[in-house]
Amino acid sequence: MAAVQKVPDIVVGRLPVYLRALQVMAAEGREITSSQELGERLGISSAQIRKDLSYFGTFGKQGTGYRIPDLIEHLRRILKVDRTWDMILIGAGNLGHALAQYQGFTPRGFRLVAIFDNDPEKIGRPIGPHVIQDVQELPEFVRAHRVQIAMIAVPASAAQQVADLCVEAGIRAILNYAPIHLKVPKRILVQYIDPAIHLQQMTYYLGNEG
Amino acid sequence: MAAVQKVPDIVVGRLPVYLRALQVMAAEGREITSSQELGERLGISSAQIRKDLSYFGTFGKQGTGYRIPDLIEHLRRILKVDRTWDMILIGAGNLGHALAQYQGFTPRGFRLVAIFDNDPEKIGRPIGPHVIQDVQELPEFVRAHRVQIAMIAVPASAAQQVADLCVEAGIRAILNYAPIHLKVPKRILVQYIDPAIHLQQMTYYLGNEG
DNA sequence: ACGTGTGAATTAGTTCACAGCT
DNA sequence: AGCTGTGAACTAATTCACACGT
Known part of the structure; x- marks a missing residue:
């Protein structure tokens, strides 16, 4: 069937x-x-x-x-991973660096094509094969390259604003590492990764001895 | 009730x-x-x-x-996060560094107390306030400090072995970042974080235009 | 003899809708 | 008038169990 x-x-x-x-x-x-x-x-x-x-x-x-x-x-x-999906990353902190260097995306259907940050200290610096770009350039980049997927690795305080920018630029799927729930139109797909959420699920089941 | x-x-x-x-x-x-x-x-x-x-x-x-x-x-x-839970981290690569520096654990009930790796090049080096220890010292550390939670951030090829070591040492909950399913006794709690899994869930719903 | 594919039966999870308290 | 807490009704998900093809 x-x-x-x-x-x-x-x-x-x-x-x-x-x-x-x-x-x-x-x-x-x-x-x-x-x-x-x-x-x-x-x-x-x-x-x-x-x-x-x-x-x-x-x-x-x-x-x-x-x-x-x-x-x-x-x-x-x-799952439509018999092709390669371009992704952008916003946030070039510790987590952003780890994601930028991660070798596990390529064999599973994904490719990082650009990294953005808003910190003038970081803009222009290289991470692996990429150079950190000004987040201001994000909309044009996304439109020009028809990127559909974004990973958000910025502080919680900036995440909603970044998400809005992504949606406005035409991003359709967001993997959000910031520890907040994003408010986006229903058509946008969002997945959340927050280690503390997983840890707190486990402590519920851990005894009180700890 | x-x-x-x-x-x-x-x-x-x-x-x-x-x-x-x-x-x-x-x-x-x-x-x-x-x-x-x-x-x-x-x-x-x-x-x-x-x-x-x-x-x-x-x-x-x-x-x-x-x-x-x-x-x-x-x-x-x-959720039993009205106290602070000690955690260890195994793996001092890019992801391990990001987790070691992450400021989000403390306000949510968790504290990183040690970092382990098996790479002689890395052992002894500092990450933030911590010094990377030899993974050989893990069992003694876990027992001495009664640590119940471990985060695994090693390559897939090493993750099962590390998980076995953790379980043997008395760890009761594992947050696994390696992209494999761990085989552990039923009493051990395991949570998985794998960005590619989340991304692949979203591409299912993304149109074919990409 | 074995393991799939699948309706039927069962179990689990969600939503409804309203009594009751502030 | 408003919002909780909760049985009852409903919907969704999982497991059962077996006919069928190899």
Whole structure:
């Protein structure tokens, strides 16, 4: 069955996790896997994996399982990472530097094409292959290069303003590292990364001994 | 009603988000809010917020709403961040440096107490107030200081090994930045941060024009 | 004999809607 | 008049379990 019905967000959210695990298996030289094996690796039920995949098609072979390279290709196509997406980064602090140097984007479908900051001390300095640009140049850059994805790594106090600028410039998806909820039009996709949120989720379950 | 029934994980996962938003409001000088206002800020229904809070007690006043400082205190107590948790960091690369310098942990209940790496070039070097220690010293340090939380910021190839070492040393909660799923005993809490996963979730929804 | 794909059954999560307090 | 807290109603997600193809 093709993806005619709307796929639940929660299912879409698991696909990249499946893809990552499959790529690990491929790197191990594995050719075939099963929903059961994949589920065991990820702590997910095999039924869940089969059901999730069934929203998009039928990729396995009964009695055998899934050919890893094939399933990887299908997932890459479904997630649209069978191409490379340009991204910009705003914020050239410690986190910005780490993101700028991160080698993990390229093999997974993403490429950083520009870094912006508003600090005159930083503008013009190199980070890896890039030079920090004035955030004022962001709108023109985004329009000229048709960039759709931005990563925001500025302080909380500046994040909303930067987000507004991005949206105005035509950015359609934001990965926000600032610890605030962004107010953006519904059409804009936003994902949040905030380590303290994850840590606080865990401390709830940690005993009081600490 | 007190937290007698088991609280769903998904509810626990939202509490830190509520807390963060309330702290923003408090910083704005606000004293009172309502489930409706909070929900609008976060894109969540007011009923959801009231229901979530009802797992833990009744914190609001009918006709009025919630006193922000009080609700913050309740959430901090519920999440056990009304104290400071010691954390260690393994991996002193770009990301490790960013995490080591991050000012956002302290105000939210966390304190980095040690940084480890296995690279002889890095061991002994300072990062902010810390000195990078040999990962060999990790077990003794964790035991001596009763550290319960570790952040893993090493390459994927080393992450499982580091996680095993942490678990063996007595770590109970792991925030893993390496792009692999960790195999750990069920009693260990693990949270994952992987920007590519978030990006791939968004590209699913982005049109094909890019 | 094995593992997929999938309706059906079950469980979990969200929203409704309103009594009750301020 | 306004907003909480919460059972009840509803919707969503997960798991079950098995027919079917290899």
